[in-house]
Amino acid sequence: MSDDTSKRGAAPPSLEGAAWLHRPETARVFAALGGKGGETRAVGGAVRDALLGLPVADVDFATTIVPDKVMARARKAGLKAIPTGLVHGTVTVVADGTSFEVTTLRRDVETFGRHATVAFTEDWAEDARRRDFTLNALYAGADGAVFDPLGGYQDLISGRVRFIGDAAMRIREDYLRILRFFRFNAFYGKGRFDADGLKACARERAGLRLLSAERVASELKRLLVAPRAAEAMSVSFDHGLLCDILGGVPRLARFDRLIGIELALGCDPNAVLRLAALAVFVPGDAKRIARRFKLSNAEQALLALGGEPFDHVLPDEAAAKRKLYALGPERYASRVLLAWADSAAPATDPAWHRAATLAERWEVPDFPLRGPDIMALGDFSGPQIGEMLRRVEQHWIDGGFTQDRDELLALAEAMAKSSA
Template sequence: MSQMEPDDAPWLTAGATARVLALLNDGGEEARVVGGAVRNALLKIPIGDIDVATTAVPDEVIRRAKTAGIKSVPTGIDHGTVTLVIDAQPVEVTTLREDTETFGRKAKVAFGRDWVGDARRRDFTINALSIGTDGVVHDYVGGLADIAARRVRFIGNPAERIAEDYLRILRFFRFHAAFSAGDVDRAGLLACIAAREGLATLSAERLRVEMLKLLVADGAVAAIAAMADGGLLLPVLGGVAYLGPFAAMIAAERRLALQPDPVRRLAALAVAVTEDAKRLALRLRLSNAEAKALDSMGHRWWRLGGMDETTAKRRLYRLGAERYRDRLLLAFARAGADADPAPWLELATLPQRWSAPKFPLKAADFIARGVAEGPSLGHVLTLAEDAWLAADFPLDGVVLAVIADQAVARINSNKDLRP
């Protein structure tokens, strides 16, 4: 056991979590904060959601919440989970459980009162810690030692933990990337390799969530390399993985002080052409926005190499700031270790140094020149915009009039340009 200082866990004594603990630590029942919040507090890193475990069964949790005027939502009632909402802040409360029959994710569970048994059915030692309102950290599986060593280990037999849910293979590497300071735990790594065929049983949605989290973890480069060495990337990505460009993308993000972006990193890792982007969008069930971003990055990224700033401005105008930057960074990541980073980084900062003007000619300018509304109007606008870009974005009225007149003349003289 260990004692956590109040400053490291202010949520134990104030706020929504403290109210939930007070509500459930009464009448012979006990409640503690479990899992990630405890782990992160001990590592002195920001915490996300705070989960509470309790000996009280779900019906009792709901009854107590109702008596206290607290809203309860049965978010996972079959598995013993009720979400209590206090001051618009949700706190997930789960009754202690024990397996009665074990067959993967569909294991039958019964509610219990055994904190040791509940801890032992979790995935990794660092996720099985719990803390009560007295600040005492309870450790039944060696999690405190692994926190101190910055090590991620499965609880008990790694093969058994993985067989319960093959997603734990990806979670093992994600948690290693986020929290470890050394090599991947060998026993866990070998068990993941031996069970890699189980990855094919996972849904695309679950793969997506874990992979996108893994890609933005601090230690993603080493973790992804370990997965590649163990033959674990191909079952997930369904294609070639490019470790060099992946590392180069992360280095470029850091040099430009950009927030880590999972889709940008996924492109560096696995997209050489747009067909790769389409495969990944299906394989990982990416959102529409994610799929479009990935596809844009993969579209002729090689054309952005060796651009002068005039050409770069036209690309920026066409693509928009975000798509321009991401495609450029993919080209930079694939340029190789010998590429001089200076010109690439200069081009990457173009959106901060220059804003593309809006195309100043309007449909009315061409209608006034005798172009009828319809397809011809769209064609002449396209011709004029191309000419405007080639002329380096002029805004002078005389120059714009010449561009408009020339575009109309081309439409009138070239039957191939007419609808």
């Protein structure tokens, strides 16, 4: 199959002026692997995102040069070469401190999930056909010319996420592609999800159980913060996938409300907070999900906020200040967002908006007294000192944090005399 795309719709534009193509480290890799006896192109995400005008971070390369010669050419050019995946034809080339994956064109002879037997090729279309989605089977040369052997550009600009070839076969090669199908739809899709892809994902969903917790968690976190995450979750639920992924019933309405609130506030989404809104009903759910996805203790603590009952004292300003003082800015912001999502208030509610942005207007004060202040008032034991500080602090909190140090010392002294 040729690289000619004239029969597949609009031909992709050149990326000649793309800044990432002209970064010194990228140019050094192209130069090292260019010339006679081989051809090298950038592939996948860098090309896809550049065509959409999105920022490009990581750049991967595909080449007709076999791995041992890739390493030899890289080292001859003064670059570091690491044989990270020779069995699959992948070498990591390091230029100016930046790592690039360089993979020799290949075709899969046999596949066993992620473990495939491959044969190298010089046919770009053959290499493209073993990839996951058409919009990822895009290549760009050092001159910016884009090669599109499978019509992926037309799918990209149409917002259609389409498996290459037989969708079920692509999924069986790596069951993580089920989650990737939903993530790519959530990031790049427009309109309805591809029907054939959905059917294949639903039929092959049992394969998700074969994946490691870490791989599922990583993919799920990326999906949760995608622009169309709410729609992706709803579609995955309708097709019987989401309950299998989460190990329980989702709270789709609360998840949708949280996303709407985040958009109204203009705040960046947090994947774990969104997971709390989606999957946590009671505190025990947080522990179960943390175990399921091998999350950190900090992530479990954030998840647990999703199981707390709706706090009816919010969004009252005085109550909000007490919450902010008790929880600190980060936990407070998360708790308010979840409480807001639990309430019936719309995303435009002014009182909830004030509560959510309280930390921007009000600096949390420091409690003016310390242990030595109480010790100076009499001969008290450690527990007595702690109890007296707690009572004075609570009085200060209930009073709206308005009393100064002298007033609080007078209160502590009165307490000390009454307990003598």
